[in-house]
Amino acid sequence: MTLYILKRLAIGIVTIWFIATATFIAMHLVPGNPLANEKATTEVIRANLERRYGLDKPVTEQYIIYMGNMLRGDFGIAFSEENRSVNDIIREHFPVSATLGVLALLFATLGGVLWGALTAIYRNRWPDYVIMFFVILGISVPSFVFAALSQWLILNLNQVTGSSILPVAGWGNFRYMLVPALVLGMSTMAYLTRMMRSSMLEVSNTDYIRTARAKGLSTTRIFIFHQLRNAILPVITVLGPAIAIITTGGFVVESVFAIPGLGRYFVQAVAQLDYTVIMGTTVFFGAFLVLMVILVDILYSFIDPRIRLQAEQ
Amino acid sequence: MTSVNQYALEVNNLAVEFTTYGGTVKAVRDVSFKLRKGTTLAIVGESGCGKSVTVQSLMGLIPMPPGKITSGSALLDGEEILGLKTERLNQYRGKRLGMIFQDAMSALNPTMTIGNQIAETLIVHRAMDKKTAWVEVLELLALTQISEPARRARQYPFEFSGGMLQRVMIAMSLACKPDVLIADEPTTALDVTIQAQILNLLRNLQEKQGLSIILITHDLGVVARMAHDVAVMYAGQIVETGSVDDIFYRSSHPYTVGLKEAMPSNKTVEQELRVIAGSPPDLFAPPEGCGFYARCMYAMKVCEKNSPPIFGNHHGARCWLHHANAPAHILQQSLKDPTN
Numbered sequence: 114m115t116l117y118i119l120k121r122l123a124i125g126i127v128t129i130w131f132i133a134t135a136t137f138i139a140m141h142l143v144p145g146n147p148l149a150n151e152k153a154t155t156e157v158i159r160a161n162l163e164r165r166y167g168l169d170k171p172v173t174e175q176y177i178i179y180m181g182n183m184l185r186g187d188f189g190i191a192f193s194e195e196n197r198s199v200n201d202i203i204r205e206h207f208p209v210s211a212t213l214g215v216l217a218l219l220f221a222t223l224g225g226v227l228w229g230a231l232t233a234i235y236r237n238r239w240p241d242y243v244i245m246f247f248v249i250l251g252i253s254v255p256s257f258v259f260a261a262l263s264q265w266l267i268l269n270l271n272q273v274t275g276s277s278i279l280p281v282a283g284w285g286n287f288r289y290m291l292v293p294a295l296v297l298g299m300s301t302m303a304y305l306t307r308m309m310r311s312s313m314l315e316v317s318n319t320d321y322i323r324t325a326r327a328k329g330l331s332t333t334r335i336f337i338f339h340q341l342r343n344a345i346l347p348v349i350t351v352l353g354p355a356i357a358i359i360t361t362g363g364f365v366v367e368s369v370f371a372i373p374g375l376g377r378y379f380v381q382a383v384a385q386l387d388y389t390v391i392m393g394t395t396v397f398f399g400a401f402l403v404l405m406v407i408l409v410d411i412l413y414s415f416i417d418p419r420i421r422l423q424a425e426q
Numbered sequence: 427m428t429s430v431n432q433y434a435l436e437v438n439n440l441a442v443e444f445t446t447y448g449g450t451v452k453a454v455r456d457v458s459f460k461l462r463k464g465t466t467l468a469i470v471g472e473s474g475c476g477k478s479v480t481v482q483s484l485m486g487l488i489p490m491p492p493g494k495i496t497s498g499s500a501l502l503d504g505e506e507i508l509g510l511k512t513e514r515l516n517q518y519r520g521k522r523l524g525m526i527f528q529d530a531m532s533a534l535n536p537t538m539t540i541g542n543q544i545a546e547t548l549i550v551h552r553a554m555d556k557k558t559a560w561v562e563v564l565e566l567l568a569l570t571q572i573s574e575p576a577r578r579a580r581q582y583p584f585e586f587s588g589g590m591l592q593r594v595m596i597a598m599s600l601a602c603k604p605d606v607l608i609a610d611e612p613t614t615a616l617d618v619t620i621q622a623q624i625l626n627l628l629r630n631l632q633e634k635q636g637l638s639i640i641l642i643t644h645d646l647g648v649v650a651r652m653a654h655d656v657a658v659m660y661a662g663q664i665v666e667t668g669s670v671d672d673i674f675y676r677s678s679h680p681y682t683v684g685l686k687e688a689m690p691s692n693k694t695v696e697q698e699l700r701v702i703a704g705s706p707p708d709l710f711a712p713p714e715g716c717g718f719y720a721r722c723m724y725a726m727k728v729c730e731k732n733s734p735p736i737f738g739n740h741h742g743a744r745c746w747l748h749h750a751n752a753p754a755h756i757l758q759q760s761l762k763d764p765t766n
């Protein structure tokens with residue numbers, strides 16, 4: 114198992130290197146540079162700044178210096194904010210994104226498993242139809258529509274009740290997190306519900322469920338000990354992509370709800386062509402996702418003995 | 427109810443239908459049989475004739491809908507078990523009525539150790555705690571001749587061979603010392619040597635524990651080895667029942683004769699294997715008369731429109747040839763009248 118994890122980590126590092134290189138190249142292909150917007154600068158100041166940030170050096174040398182720094186865990190200094198290191202930005206704003214993301218993921222998986230199991234139990238009866246209607250809605254409506262809609266609802270709610278039950282935007286205690294997390298997890302939850310439903314139905318038709326019934330086990334016991342665990346397996350396999358969707362979806366949701374997360378920084382940085390922030394956040398998000406996919410694999414192997422034992426060999 | 431029953435299981439006039447988009451499949455029609463205590467009853471017949479549906483409806487295992495038990499009764503040592511609610515039925519199945527299936531690999535939960543799968547039955551039906559159940563599990567595995575039970579019990583189904591898994595299934599179904607064991611083609615998926623081992627195991631267990639066994643197979647060789655009594659099924663009906671000798675030496679139904687002739691072991695290498703020409707009738711619209719009419723070399727006028735009753739008692743055959751008015755020469759040449 115350890116060997117397996119090490120192997121996965123090694124592949125992950127190569128992936129991250131690839132992401133970093135590709136971003137570096139793409140970034141330099143875009144015309145202009147971070148200092149191009151600063152109108153007030155004279156040629157001399159610009160030359161000084163370029164020297165300070167190393168932009169006067171050939172691109173290949175910049176690349177080597179950057180990779181070297183990155184290996185030491187140093188993402189450099191932001192262009193847009195004087196004297197603020199990218200590491201500081203990540204350290205300060207990633208926890209916000211992570212909190213939002215974890216809440217959204219929790220909501221999406223718990224909701225997906227629960228609703229999916231319910232639709233399977235009530236197959237072709239009205240709870241199934243109602244839930245599946247909302248699932249289609251959740252999959253097809255983009256999250257910024259949900260975001261705007263929910264803000265409008267909160268506004269009306271606060272107006273009708275005459276008190277501010279939920280904040281419309283911003284960041285703070287759990288009351289601030291609730292709605293953005295719901296919005297962010299919505300499409301993933303819908304997707305997982307659909308997946309859980311078909312997986313539950315598939316499992317309930319298997320021979321081993323028939324065996325469990327032949328053994329005289331109660332319906333509840335069969336559901337908990339035989340159906341659920343096997344039905345959740347396919348859901349876990351898509352948890353990696355789900356985390357990716359929630360992470361990138363966070364960029365939009367953070368912008369709409371004015372949440373000071375790393376995603377919003379990333380969007381800003383792209384607009385300003387802030388080289389170091391773009392590189393830093395991209396590599397960081399990339400590394401984060403690679404790590405998550407590995408963690409999901411490990412989680413999967415704990416639930417499915419076939420994978421675990423294969424990996425041990 | 428007094429337990430002086432001669433029969434471990436008595437099934438009367440069972441009928442099962444499936445409602446599908448294409449129409450209603452009459453999968454089992456008027457099936458009756460009796461399983462004597464401590465003996466093996468073999469149910470034989472071609473693929474699709476309704477063997478599995480018959481036994482699964484006894485266990486409450488057919489999916490409803492589309493399935494429906496339209497009539498019949500099944501007495502387990504005198505107690506009715508057909509049409510019970512799940513909670514009531516669960517007091518019988520797994521406890522007094524065990525079942526093993528053809529494909530043991532798919533019939534076991536892939537994500538649960540086999541030890542836990544066996545222990546579960548003990549915990550549910552015999553109110554054992556986990557520790558006591560585990561001791562019993564190891565004994566059961568040893569009983570079904572699985573070596574190193576302590577290590578094996580902690581393994582998952584995919585770590586076993588097909589034959590080993592079938593032993594596990596047997597151990598699991600015997601955990602609560604059932605009166606009746608239903609084995610639905612337990613050896614069909616296995617090679618000949620393993621098949622022989624499993625059959626021997628079942629026979630030994632029967633002798634040791636006085637088990638009554640229903641054995642489903644389409645292999646007459648297995649029937650000859652294992653069965654005391656036989657029920658031959660065709661197109662959802664039982665066409666002949668009797669002792670194993672009745673069926674083999676005094677066959678009374680043309681279909682049974684055909685089955686016997688199609689048996690490879692009866693033939694020398696040069697002789698061509700005789701298979702029964704034609705295919706079974708469409709169960710969406712079973713024929714009005716005898717189900718075997720289209721394939722029967724003795725078919726008479728009466729057979730087309732009139733469904734034959736069962737002639738005979740302990741040895742019975744569903745065929746008009748045993749009617750008093752039927753031409754006697756056929757019986758003398760090829761078929762025997764049912765004895766009594």
Ligand SMILES: Nc1ncnc2c1ncn2[C@@H]1O[C@H](COP(=O)(O)OP(=O)(O)OP(=O)(O)O)[C@@H](O)[C@H]1O
Binds near residue numbers: 471473475477
């Ligand atoms: N769930 C179902 N829905 C519709 N028809 C069914 C269903 N289950 C069984 N049948 C029908 O019932 C008939 C009998 O099936 P059954 O499985 O009992 O055959 P069998 O004698 O066990 O055959 P085999 O030797 O292949 O196992 C078949 O014609 C089949 O089409």
Ligand code: SF4
Binds near residue numbers: 681746
């Ligand atoms: S009843 Fe008629 S058709 Fe049917 S098996 Fe007997 S002889 Fe053949």
Ligand SMILES: [Mg+2]
Binds near residue numbers: 477479
């Ligand atoms: Mg079958």
